[in-house]
Amino acid sequence: MLLDGKIAIITGAGPGLGATLAGLMREEGAEVVAAARTGRPVPGAIAVAADVTVPADMRGLAARTLARFGRIDVLVNAAFPGTHRRNVLDMSPDDLRSWREAVDIGTYGTLVACRYIAPHMVAQGSGSIVNVTSMSSRKGYAGRSDFAVGKAGAHLLSHCLADELGPSGVRVNCVAPGWIASDVLDDWMRTRAESEGVTFEEIRERDLRAMALRRIATEEDVARAVIFLASDQAGAITGATVDVNSGQLFT
Numbered sequence: 001m002l003l004d005g006k007i008a009i010i011t012g013a014g015p016g017l018g019a020t021l022a023g024l025m026r027e028e029g030a031e032v033v034a035a036a037r038t039g040r041p042v043p044g045a046i047a048v049a050a051d052v053t054v055p056a057d058m059r060g061l062a063a064r065t066l067a068r069f070g071r072i073d074v075l076v077n078a079a080f081p082g083t084h085r086r087n088v089l090d091m092s093p094d095d096l097r098s099w100r101e102a103v104d105i106g107t108y109g110t111l112v113a114c115r116y117i118a119p120h121m122v123a124q125g126s127g128s129i130v131n132v133t134s135m136s137s138r139k140g141y142a143g144r145s146d147f148a149v150g151k152a153g154a155h156l157l158s159h160c161l162a163d164e165l166g167p168s169g170v171r172v173n174c175v176a177p178g179w180i181a182s183d184v185l186d187d188w189m190r191t192r193a194e195s196e197g198v199t200f201e202e203i204r205e206r207d208l209r210a211m212a213l214r215r216i217a218t219e220e221d222v223a224r225a226v227i228f229l230a231s232d233q234a235g236a237i238t239g240a241t242v243d244v245n246s247g248q249l250f251t
């Protein structure tokens with residue numbers, strides 16, 4: 001098993017990718033502490049209510065994990081801020097506040113989690129941090145600047161932390177998903193189809209043609225990339241980004 005005996009923390013481990021990742025990491029032998037603002041139960045994991053933007057919460061998350069297991073081997077920052085799909089000229093004061101919140105979750109939250117968890121990896125001389133960013137951190141789309149900027153900040157932050165923590169044996173990498181198959185994605189395709197006066201199937205086929213593999217990545221596809229980078233098989237990889245977008249964007 002790729003993570004046999006590892007102790008892993010996942011932030012943003014709510015429904016969707018975070019929960020899928022927690023389950024697969026358990027299958028690969030890890031003990032998992034799943035942190036989310038809701039503290040909702042995640043099968044097979046220890047659920048902790050914690051907000052990545054609150055330093056006291058991240059300090060407490062580290063302390064609770066150490067009290068239970070005595071070490072921390074893996075940190076996955078997977079918190080996904082929502083996007084409000086507003087162009088800059090249309091933003092109200094409420095939209096501006098939401099924009100800042102999204103950036104805080106994507107970038108500042110990643111920094112805070114690393115600030116309070118990475119020191120324990122440094123002390124033991126090993127560890128792997130994987131930050132889940134996005135294809136949007138490499139390519140901007142109209143109306144998604146909040147999400148894109150938050151993830152782009154985490155992307156470059158990962159490079160900085162890889163350089164800072166590498167001498168202590170701690171690796172920092174990114175996984176950048178593109179579109180992930182979900183009901184939310186299907187709903188967005190239907191909305192676009194209605195606005196263009198075409199069918200859902202036509203929109204989907206057009207989108208698939210933009211992907212070299214002609215398929216949309218799944219949560220498991222993304223999670224498997226995270227698990228690889230978290231594992232000892234990636235022991236000489238740091239400061240890297242694995243793109244999981246079915247060839248929608250080559251980098």
